[in-house]
Amino acid sequence: MPIRRLPPEVVNRIAAGEVIERPAAAVKELVENALDAGAKRVAVRIERGGLGLISIEDDGGGIPRDELSLAVERHATSKLVASAGGGVDLLNIHTMGFRGEALPSIGAVARLAITSKARGADEAWSIALEGGALDTARPSAWAALSDNGTRVEVRDLFFATPARLKFMKSERAEMMAVSDIVKRLAMARPDVAFSLEHDGRMSLRLSAEGDPENEGRRARLAAILGGDFAPNCIQIDQRRDAVRLSGFAGLPTFHRGTREHQHLFVNGRPVKDKLIVGAVRAAYQDLLARDRHPVAALFLDLPPSEVDVNVHPAKTEVRFRDATLVRGLIVGGLSHALAGAGHRASTTTAQSALGAARAYESPQPFLRPTTHVWGMAEERLAAGDFMAPSGRVDYGAPAFSPAISPDVLSAALAAFDAGETPALPNDPEDARYFPLGAARAQIHETYIVAQTEDGIVIVDQHAAHERLVYERMKQMLANGGVRRQALLIPEVVELDPSEAESLAARAEELGQLGLVIEPFGPGAILVRETPALLGHIDAAGMLKDLADDITELGEAHALKERLEEVCSSMACRGSVRAGRRLTGEEMNALLRQMEATPFSGQCNHGRPTYVELKLADIEKLFGRR
Incomplete structure (x- = not known):
């Protein structure tokens, strides 16, 4: 078959398949165009999940009349400036979009109409594709967000490629994808107002924030991620060389079941990059269970020449010039910020506890004793029906039966009447000046109840002490290195030559973790010593895991994680067990250690070690507020 050129319309439809695979992709490209045009307000309106209509209106600089027809040509863009030599530097991108493919690609598979009024122009012009x-371009009426701007309308998406419609999901699923795209772009630009309307209903309205770097960004993120995010996140602002990491990350006890709540941005561009995802995982690796994921919105800013955004048609993947520096900044920045949070735990644990707590509601309304009631009471009192274990008369509803057995209730009342309470310090200053308050009681030999200045704290003594022991063991490993055990017969592990080479290049790093290796010919590694903490190990399996880690993330996480798992297990066995009665001094000592130890707000498995209940919330349970 002879080689021939494809018709231009076919070329455009093939390009559309690469850039515009669903309505959300079209929305992303068009909103990015609006932001690049300097818009401060962006209004998105869609119908039928975006398949019927996509309308993007902005108050940006607009498109001049003589450039409208050029805007819908392939590879025509205003976002790449020619250098002095006539070339274009594709590794120095300062804008969201740059390919010049979005508008012609959309126009090739849909009915596209652009109406724009350039800043300073007397009238608006429109063009259709x-x-x-x-x-041809023609004059158009203009009544929009401001005196200048652009309105792009896309109708009947994929009408020119009916086969593509078969691969679309439900209208609701497409709408959710559009909403997700708009929210991600809105997170990156708190200084821009956004709105999203679907089938006549406003589903998102965000006003522009005045402080896009700090509180304005926090407010925008809270508006999108929910009200729980702001009080349960920590601010991050770290810099290494010319790379800056900023944003907010959730406390370890504020987590989700998937990574969908991790939002990552590079130079304001939403991305899904495996290097960044791996770095976030590494920072939280011994703070969360493996099936839980942190909530985070992280912004990475670096010179455009240090990152290549031209590696994916949809611009969702990037490549860093110095990936090791970027990864180290993310892991170090997150770890430093989390350590600075100390013993903080998320407020959602308290909300869950309060949600589970229910004040007892009598099945019948309480009646003031009348003559008839007194008569009934005397009759039943004579029969012994209302006699409480302590001898007191109960005038409550007859249908009520206490959950506590009479024997237990009788013993408790007797002890209370005799003044037999645990000997605990009762200095109100303890509760005032210590974040976790002063211990007041131990219940079920498992939970410590402490009084704070404005509430109470309930501590799981085993989980809390487990984290304290684990942090001490980690510190010992960091200070003195890992003890090694020499193999009686060194083990030779056969690997792929590239894997063996990458492991040999990190022999010194692995030696600090207790694993002593050396090259043993092409594609082979000799294992001489292993970490003593791990006991007998499968050396071949471990080296293969380490090689995978180094290939994917650039660090040997498998060994670190195994060491930390052993430390965690040892800490669990060596900590204060549930069921052990503690003295007042022991309980208060545990509280003080928690206040001074990083990450003490959660155990080694990601569960909270304490719950704090504010007095105001407790009073609501009893109808005092």
Whole structure:
């Protein structure tokens, strides 16, 4: 078959398949165009999940009349500036979009109409592109967000490629994808107002924030991620060389079941990059269970020449010039910020506890004793029906039966009447000046109840002490290195030559973790010593895991994680067990250690070690507020 050129309309439809695979992709490209045009307000309106209509209106600089027809040509863009030599530097991108493919690609598979009024122009102009066929520009009425801007309308998406419609999901699923895209772009630009309307209903309205770097960003993130995010996150602002990491990350006890709540941005561009995802995982690796994921919105800013955004048609993947520096900054920045949070635990644990707590509601309304009631009471008192274990008369509803057995209730009342209470310090200053308050009681030999200045704290003594022991063991490993055990017969492990080479290059790093290796010919590694903490190990399996880690993330996480798992297990066995009665001094000592130890707000498995209940919330349970 002879080689021939494809018709231009076919070329455009192939390009559309690479850039515009669903309505959300079209929305992303068009909103990015609006932001690049300097818009401060962006209004998105869609119908039928975006398949019927996509309308993007902005108050940006607009498109001049003589550039409208050029805007819908392939590879025509205002976002790349020619250098002095006539070339274009594709590794120095300062804008969200740059390919010049979005508008012609959309016009090739849909009915596209652009109406724009350039800043300073006397009138607006519009142009249409239907299935790749271009109409001439003509004057148009303009009544929009401001005196200048652009309105792009996309109708009947994929009408020119009916086969593509078969691969679309439900209208609701497409709408959710559009909403997710708009929210991610809105997170990156708190200084821009956004709105999203679907089938006549406003589903998102965000006003512009005045402080886009700090509180304005926090407010925008809270508006999108929910009210729980702001009080349960920590601010991050770290810099290494010319790379800056900023944003907010959730406390370890504020987590989710998937990574969908991790939002990552590079130079304001939403991305899904495996290097960044791996770095976030590494920072939280011994703070969360493996099936839980932190909530975070992280912004990485670096010179455009240090990152290549031209590696994916949809611009969702990037490549860093110095990936090791970027990864180290993310892991170090997150770890430093989390350590600075100390013993903080998320407020959602308290909300869950309060949600589970229910004040007892009598099945019948309480009646003031009348003559008739007194008569009934005397009759039943004579029969012994209302006699409490302590001898007191109960005038409550007859249908009520206490959950506590009479024997236990009788013993408790007797002890209370005799003044037999645990000997605990009762200095109100303890509760005032210590974040976790002063211990007041131990219940079920498992939980410590402490009084704070404005509430109470309930501590799981085993989980809390487990984290304290674990942090001490980690510190010992960091200070003195890992003890090694020499193999009686060194083990030779056969690997792929590239894997063996990458492991040999990190022999010194692995030696600090207790694993002593050396090259043993092409594609082979000799294992001489292993970490003593791990006991007998499968050396071949471990080296293969380490090689995978180094290939994917650039660090040997498998060994670190195994060492930390052993430390965690040892800490669990060596900590204060549930069921052990503690003295007042022991309980208060545990509280003080928690206040001074990083990450003490959660155990080694990611569960909270304490719950704090504010007095105001407790009073609501009893109808005092």
